[in-house]
Amino acid sequence: xxxxxxxxxxxxxxxxxxxxxxxxxxxxxxxxxxxxxxxxxxxxxxxxxxxxxxxxxxxxxxxxxxxxxxxxxxxxxxxxxxxxxxxxxxxxxxxxxxxxxxxxxxxxxxxxxxxxxxxxxxxxxxxxxxxxxxxxxxxxxxxxxxxxxxxxxxxxxxxxxxxxxxxxxxxxxxxxxxxxxxxxxxxxxxxxxxxxxxxxxxxxxxxxxxxxxxxxxxxxxxxxxxxxxxxxxxxxxxxxxxxxxxxxxxxxxxxxxxxxxxxxxxxxxxxxxxxxxxxxxxxxxxxxxxxxxxxxxxxxxxxxxxxxxxxxxxxxxxxxxxxxxxxxxxxxxxxxxxxxxxxxxxxxxxxxxxxxxxxxxxxxxxxxxxxxxxxxxxxxxxxxxxxxxxxx
Numbered sequence: 175x176x177x178x179x180x181x182x183x184x185x186x187x188x189x190x191x192x193x194x195x196x197x198x199x200x201x202x203x204x205x206x207x208x209x210x211x212x213x214x215x216x217x218x219x220x221x222x223x224x225x226x227x228x229x230x231x232x233x234x235x236x237x238x239x240x241x242x243x244x245x246x247x248x249x250x251x252x253x254x255x256x257x258x259x260x261x262x263x264x265x266x267x268x269x270x271x272x273x274x275x276x277x278x279x280x281x282x283x284x285x286x287x288x289x290x291x292x293x294x295x296x297x298x299x300x301x302x303x304x305x306x307x308x309x310x311x312x313x314x315x316x317x318x319x320x321x322x323x324x325x326x327x328x329x330x331x332x333x334x335x336x337x338x339x340x341x342x343x344x345x346x347x348x349x350x351x352x353x354x355x356x357x358x359x360x361x362x363x364x365x366x367x368x369x370x371x372x373x374x375x376x377x378x379x380x381x382x383x384x385x386x387x388x389x390x391x392x393x394x395x396x397x398x399x400x401x402x403x404x405x406x407x408x409x410x411x412x413x414x415x416x417x418x419x420x421x422x423x424x425x426x427x428x429x430x431x432x433x434x435x436x437x438x439x440x441x442x443x444x445x446x447x448x449x450x451x452x453x454x455x456x457x458x459x460x461x462x463x464x465x466x467x468x469x470x471x472x473x474x475x476x477x478x479x480x481x482x483x484x485x486x487x488x489x490x491x492x493x494x495x496x497x498x499x500x501x502x503x504x505x506x507x508x509x510x511x512x513x514x515x516x517x518x519x520x521x522x523x524x525x526x527x528x529x530x531x532x533x534x535x536x537x538x539x540x541x542x543x544x545x546x547x548x549x550x551x552x553x554x555x556x557x558x559x560x561x562x563x564x565x566x
Contacts, residue, residue: 177528179496180560183536186520186529187557190274190550196523197275197550201305203354204268204362206337207369208283208313209329210296211261211507216319217252228254232322253317260284260296261316263364263400266508270515270537271362272303273547279354281342283334285309291345303547310345311336314368318507324480325506331368338371339378352386355379355393360522361424362514364398366413367405376416384423395426396518398510402437410441414470425473427521428466429514432479435462444469456494460484464492474521476531478513478538481563483531485517495531498556499563503542512547513538536560 177185190197215230216237231237240251260269264282272278283290284297290311293301301307317328342351355361366372384390397417402410420426430438439446439462446462459477463486467475476485481499486492503509516537520530533553540548540556548556 182495182528183532183557183560186525186532186536187554189520189523189525189529190533190557191554193523194275194550197519198277200276200359200519200522201279201357202268202271202276202360202362202518202522203279203281203358204264204271204364205281206283206310206342206363206372206375207264207331207334207365208260208262208294208297209265209316209331210258210294210313211316211318212258213256213505213507214317214319215254215256216321217254220252225254228252230254234321234324234326237319237321237326253319256320258296260300260313261318261507262313263398263511264362265297265300266511267362267364267398267515267518269300269303270512270541270547271360271519273549274515274519274537274553275550276360276519277305278303279306279308279358280304281308281310281346283309283311283313283337285312287312308346310341320506322501322503327507329368334365334368335370337369337375339374341371342375343378348382351379352383355383356387359393360518361393361395362397362518363395364511364514365400366397367400367402373413373416376420380416380419380423384420390423391425393424394518394522395420395424396429396514396521397426398429398514399434399438401431401434402441403433407441410438414438414442418471421472427474427476427485427518428470428472429510429517430466430475430477431510432459432477435459435466435477439466442466442469456482456484456496460486460492460494474527476517476534478510478517478534483513483517483535485527485531487527491527493528493531495528495535497535497563498539498561500539500542500561501564505545506542509538509542512541516553532557532560
C-alpha cells in the first residue's frame with residue numbers, strides 16, 4: 175500500500191533523527207569547483223536614489239523582455255549586489271552536508287588568488303563546516319540574478335580550469351587520494367559542464383584509484399552535470415560513458431533538474447518529453463527518470479523540477495514526491511545543491527527512495543525559506559511540518 179506524503183516525510187524525519195550517529199560516520203568527499211557568488215537584484219524602477227529605493231524585476235520573462243527591447247538600440251540595466259557569499263555547486267553541496275552533521279572533506283578551487291594553497295577568506299565559514307578543506311586553485315566568479323521564478327547565473331569560470339587530475343595528484347599524492355576514497359561513504363563530484371578537467375579526474379579515479387580501494391560497492395557516488403545546455407551531444411554522450419565506467423566500481427546516482435533532464439534525454443535519444451506538463455505531473459517526471467536510468471545503465475537517476483522530485487534505481491524502485499515549492503524564496507541560488515545534499519545523504523544512509531526524495535526536497539525547501547543551510551534539527555522540524563507546494 176502506498177504511503178501518503180505526510181507519512182513519507184514523517185518517516186524521513188524519524189530516520190534523520192535516529193540516524194545522527196550514522197550521519198556523523200558518513201564521510202563525504204566532495205569536489206571540485208568553487209565560485210564567489212554575487213547575489214543580485216535587477217532594478218525595474220527607481221523610486222528614489224537611496225540604496226533600497228527601487229522595485230526589482232521579479233520574473234525572468236520581464237527581464238528577457240527588457241533585454242529584447244534593446245535590440246538595435248541599447249539599454250542600461252542596474253544591478254544591486256545584495257551580498258557576496260561563497261558559492262559553487264561543490265561547496266554548496268558540501269556545506270549543506272556539513273550542516274546536517276556529516277564529516278566532509280572538500281577539494282577544490284577555494285584558494286586565495288595569489289596563494290591558492292591557502293583558503294580564500296570567503297570560504298572560512300564554509301571550512302568551519304568541513305572536517306578538512308584542501309584548496310587547489312582560486313575560485314571563479316558568478317553574478318547570480320535572482321527572480322521570483324528562478325535565477326540567471328552569469329558565470330566566469332576561468333579560474334577553475336586549472337583543477338585537473340595531475341594537479342590533484344601533485345597536491346595530495348596518489349596514496350592520499352586512495353586513502354580519502356577508502357575512508358569515504360559518499361563521493362560528490364559536480365559541475366562537469368564548466369570544468370574541462372573533471373573528465374580527467376573521473377578517468378584518473380577509475381584507472382588509478384578505484385582498483386586500489388576495497389569494498390567499493392558499499393560506497394556511493396553522486397554526480398550533477400550542472401546545466402549541459404551549451405555542451406554538444408558528443409560531449410554529453412562521452413561524459414555518460416565515463417559515468418558508466420565509475421558506476422561499474424561504485425553505485426552512481428545522476429542528479430538532474432528539469433532543463434538538464436530534457437537536454438540529456440535529447441542527447442541520448444530518449445523520447446520522454448514530447449508531451450507537456452513535465453514540471454507539474456509527477457508521473458511524467460517519474461517516467462523520465464526511469465527512461466534515462468534505463469538508457470544510461472546507471473544505478474540511479476533523480477530529477478528535481480521546482481515543484482517536487484522523482485527518482486528511479488536499477489532495482490526497479492521509482493517514486494515521485496511533491497515538494498514544498500514556494501513562490502517567494504528568500505534565496506534560490508543553491509537550492510538544487512541543497513536538494514542534492516539531502517537526497518545524497520538519505521541515499522547513502524540506505525533509506526527508501528521516497529524518503530530520499532523527501533529529505534532532498536525538505537533540505538532545499540528550508541534553505542530557500544531561511545537563506546541558510548538547515549542543520550539536522552531544522553531539517554527534521556521542516557519534514558514534520560512539511561508545507562504544501564504553492565500554486566498547485
